Amino acid sequence: MKKSLGAQTLVYPTPVFVVGSYSPDGRPNAMTAAWGGICCSAPPCVAVSIRKARQTYANILEQKAFTVNIPSERYVREADYFGIVSGKRTDKIKAAGLTTTKSELVNAPIIAEFPLVLECRLLHTFELGAHTQFVGEILDVKAEEAMLGKGGGPDIEKVKPLLYAPDDSMGYYAVGKFVARAFSAGRELKK
C-alpha cells in the first residue's frame, strides 16, 4: 500500500554535479547541483538547473559555457561546500584548496582534482520557475587516466562518484555493488 507524501522533489538517485563557470571578470566558480542529468543523446547534452540568485546563473548566461565536474567520494566535503556557499563574494575554489585549469574548448574552468569533467557549450535556457534549466552540448568528456578501465573509458568503480538522496537523510552516498548488465538482464523476459 502506497502512502501519499505530497508534491516534492524526491527521486533516487540524484547526481552530485559540480558546475564550473567563469564570472565576467574571469574568476572561476564552482556550484554543486543535484538537479540535472543527461537529456539528449544526439547532440549529446546535459542539463543542470540553477537558481537565478546564484553567481553560476549569471556566469553561464554571460559565457554561454559551463563544465560539469564529477567529484570522487573523497571530495565530499568540498562538493558540499560548493553547494552551501555563494560564489558572489567568496573564491570558493581557493577556499576549498582546489585548483582549476581553463577548458580548451569552452570558456569555463575544469576542477583539476576531480576525476571526470564534461565541457559544455550552452544550447538552451529554459525558465521553469524557481530554477532555470541550462542545457549544454557536451563537446568533450575528459577523465583522469588512472580512472580508465579495460575498455578505454572511465570505470565507475575507480571514479567512485557520489550520489545524493533528497530525503530525510540528506545523505551523500557511495556507489554500491554491481547488480546486472543493462540491455542484457531483461532479455530472459523477452518472449
Next chain:
Amino acid sequence: MKKSLGAQTLVYPTPVFVVGSYSPDGRPNAMTAAWGGICCSAPPCVAVSIRKARQTYANILEQKAFTVNIPSERYVREADYFGIVSGKRTDKIKAAGLTTTKSELVNAPIIAEFPLVLECRLLHTFELGAHTQFVGEILDVKAEEAMLGKGGGPDIEKVKPLLYAPDDSMGYYAVGKFVARAFSAGRELKK
C-alpha cells in the same frame, strides 16, 4: 592528467526511471529512461527524455501525464526489460509479471510492485534532437509504507534504488554506504 574521450553522454550517476503512461486506447506502458532528473524545486518538476519512436512518447503527448516509478534492486530484470522492448506491440507490464493501478491525480499508471512513484502532469515539451525532454510537474510522491524511515519520508536504504553507469560496464549498480550529510559536511570549509 586528463585524457580526452570525445563528445559522449557519460556522467555518473544516472537514474533508472521507469516511465509509466497510457496509450490512447488505455493500455498501460512502462519504459526505462536513464536520461532525466529533477529540474525545478517550485513548481516541483522532473524531466525525462524520450525518443520519438517510443510508444511512451506518443502516450505522454496524448495524455499530458506520466509517472516516474523507481524500481528496487530486486526488479533489475524487469527494469532492464522495459528499456529494451518496445511497447508498440507488446504488453510489457504483463509480460514482466507486474501490475498497475491508475493514478487518482493524472491519467497514468502506477507500477504496484515498485516502492516509489512520482505522479506528473506534463508542463513542457522541449525538442532537443534525438530526444524530446518532457518536464512534468510532480503532483504527488507516493511510497510503500514499509519503505518509510523515522522522519516519515522514504529511506533510500530501504527503497534500494538502482543507478546506471553509461560507461563500458553498462552496469546497474546498487546504492552504497552513507558518506556524509549534505549542507553539513562542507561547513568546516566556511571561513
